[in-house]
Amino acid sequence: MSALYSIAEIRQIEHAAKAGLPSYTLMQRAGEACARLALSLVAGEDEIHVLILAGPGNNGGDALEAAHYLSQFDLHVAVALHADEAKQPDDARHALQRARESEVEFLDVADPGHLASQRWTLVVDGLFGIGQTRPIVGKLRACVDYINTLRCPVLAIDIASGMNADTGSVIGGAGCVAVRATHTLSFIGDKPGMHTCDGEDFSGDILLESLDIEESCFVTPHARLNELSLFSSALKPRAGNTHKGSYGDVIVVGGAHGMGGAPVLAARMAAHAGSGRVFIAFVDDAPAYDSVHPELMMRQADRVEFSTATIVVGPGLGTSRHAHDVLSRALDAQGRIVIDADALNMIAAEPGLQHKLQDRAQHTSIITPHPLEAARLLDATTAEIQHDRPQAARLLARHFKSIAILKGAGTVIAFPDGEIVINTTGNPALSTAGTGDVLSGLCGALLAQGWPATQAALAAVWMHGRAADQLVDLGVGPVGLTASEVIPAIRTLLNQIIRDHAR
Numbered sequence: 001m002s003a004l005y006s007i008a009e010i011r012q013i014e015h016a017a018k019a020g021l022p023s024y025t026l027m028q029r030a031g032e033a034c035a036r037l038a039l040s041l042v043a044g045e046d047e048i049h050v051l052i053l054a055g056p057g058n059n060g061g062d063a064l065e066a067a068h069y070l071s072q073f074d075l076h077v078a079v080a081l082h083a084d085e086a087k088q089p090d091d092a093r094h095a096l097q098r099a100r101e102s103e104v105e106f107l108d109v110a111d112p113g114h115l116a117s118q119r120w121t122l123v124v125d126g127l128f129g130i131g132q133t134r135p136i137v138g139k140l141r142a143c144v145d146y147i148n149t150l151r152c153p154v155l156a157i158d159i160a161s162g163m164n165a166d167t168g169s170v171i172g173g174a175g176c177v178a179v180r181a182t183h184t185l186s187f188i189g190d191k192p193g194m195h196t197c198d199g200e201d202f203s204g205d206i207l208l209e210s211l212d213i214e215e216s217c218f219v220t221p222h223a224r225l226n227e228l229s230l231f232s233s234a235l236k237p238r239a240g241n242t243h244k245g246s247y248g249d250v251i252v253v254g255g256a257h258g259m260g261g262a263p264v265l266a267a268r269m270a271a272h273a274g275s276g277r278v279f280i281a282f283v284d285d286a287p288a289y290d291s292v293h294p295e296l297m298m299r300q301a302d303r304v305e306f307s308t309a310t311i312v313v314g315p316g317l318g319t320s321r322h323a324h325d326v327l328s329r330a331l332d333a334q335g336r337i338v339i340d341a342d343a344l345n346m347i348a349a350e351p352g353l354q355h356k357l358q359d360r361a362q363h364t365s366i367i368t369p370h371p372l373e374a375a376r377l378l379d380a381t382t383a384e385i386q387h388d389r390p391q392a393a394r395l396l397a398r399h400f401k402s403i404a405i406l407k408g409a410g411t412v413i414a415f416p417d418g419e420i421v422i423n424t425t426g427n428p429a430l431s432t433a434g435t436g437d438v439l440s441g442l443c444g445a446l447l448a449q450g451w452p453a454t455q456a457a458l459a460a461v462w463m464h465g466r467a468a469d470q471l472v473d474l475g476v477g478p479v480g481l482t483a484s485e486v487i488p489a490i491r492t493l494l495n496q497i498i499r500d501h502a503r
């Protein structure tokens with residue numbers, strides 16, 4: 001299980017570990033681990049010049065200890081220090097003394113011209129770690145801007161400076177800066193902010209270093225990374241003696257005039273992911289049939305009895321009075337429900353629909369907002385949602401008593417009890433119309449086949465991203481991938497993981 005720890009949890013673990021160790025032990029281990037990774041990154045280079053940025057706190061201390069360690073090898077180490085010695089924490093001050101006693105050149109961090117006078121083989125970023133509270137400004141900002149122009153590897157210590165380890169947003173928000181690392185060596189445990197929002201873009205390859213902290217010091221995490229093991233218990237081979245009724249009905253509700261393609265995509269996905277029968281309930285005129293997939297059944301929404309079928313409501317639904325009434329009826333139904341797109345917009349706009357959703361707590365509801373829909377649901381701005389995606393997803397799940405899938409880079413899946421899972425599959429090829437409809441159809445298909453809702457949500461998000469990754473590997477995208485192309489790729493993937501992992 002890939003645990004993710006918040007800053008507060010990392011501090012707790014660190015505190016427990018420090019109590020049982022001589023002072024400076026953890027910093028020495030951190031500095032040495034960083035130096036060893038640095039050596040592996042410059043291996044094979046001729047004249048090696050390593051620039052180490054060291055900030056005012058313990059992240060800077062780690063950097064200075066790494067500088068001391070590296071100075072014992074055949075390479076040139078330069079430290080750009082931004083610290084007031086009188087205010088440094090004890091460990092960091094000790095690390096500074098050790099660096100000063102080593103073969104290390106000290107540069108002026110505030111002088112980009114000075115920094116730019118050398119061609120660097122590697123930059124080590126130890127400006128700030130999990131203790132950064134303010135945006136990077138002034139001379140330090142110029143330094144970060146300079147680092148971000150370099151083409152050499154940039155190794156961030158613990159987390160890229162400027163990034164919030166809890167949220168994955170740049171500290172200070174739009175217009176502020178962070179170091180764009182090619183590698184991050186993260187201490188004690190993995191952190192949510194490296195996997196959502198801008199986290200992945202700024203962290204590069206993530207490597208973990210536990211600092212040999214004893215198991216007993218660790219706390220129970222409330223976040224983890226999505227992986228197959230979290231939902232593989234729901235993968236089942238098909239029994240021989242079954243029929244279409246064994247695999248459930250999905251009713252996709254949507255398709256207002258001019259938006260008929262959205263429910264068709266969701267329905268095609270539901271059929272390709274194995275649901276026994278798939279209907280589309282159109283709020284406006286229903287076409288006679290889908291000429292590509294005539295197995296889908298087209299109905300007028302007014303004439304559809306929802307009873308206990310699995311409902312996917314929202315794709316192309318529109319926000320007309322009629323659409324509102326159909327949504328209201330869908331929320332009253334006793335089956336499991338996936339709520340997307342305009343259905344979420346209408347729920348955001350009307351307390352009556354919100355109460356209906358909250359009152360479904362004993363049934364299963366999965367909501368799949370993108371950040372703008374999430375902003376409407378939480379009466380916030382999109383920037384506020386993106387500022388702290390894990391927290392936004394938690395609020396959605398708790399408030400609407402649903403499983404909330406907050407889409408976007410590093411999709412966050414949150415549960416009403418406060419637990420979250422961050423997805424690691426997927427890529428910008430999915431930033432195209434219709435992929436959200438495909439995701440909602442996939443969730444619906446798994447629910448209809450009897451998957452537990454938690455596993456259905458995790459598997460749908462994971463497969464949706466993984467299939468897109470596989471397509472990009474084949475050259476189908478990232479530019480120009482279409483939602484329709486993701487559907488058969490997901491079918492292949494689902495069959496493959498059932499074959500390889502079902503018990």
Ligand SMILES: NC(=O)C1=CN([C@@H]2O[C@H](COP(=O)(O)OP(=O)(O)OC[C@H]3O[C@@H](n4cnc5c(N)ncnc54)[C@H](O)[C@@H]3O)[C@@H](O)[C@H]2O)[C@@H](O)CC1
Pocket residue numbers: 014018026027030055056057058059060062089127128129130131132133134135136137157158159187
């Ligand atoms: N304490 C420990 O036992 C360990 C700490 N470790 C390292 O320590 C880091 C956390 O250290 P700290 O808590 O000292 O915090 P940081 O080193 O992340 O930075 C905090 C310092 O930066 C200043 N600061 C924050 N934002 C600033 C800004 N925008 N401009 C200028 N100054 C700013 C703060 O006033 C404070 O002095 C971890 O990320 C990790 O790298 C590791 O060595 C493992 C062990």
Ligand SMILES: [K+]
Pocket residue numbers: 059125126127128129156157158159160161
């Ligand atoms: K850092």
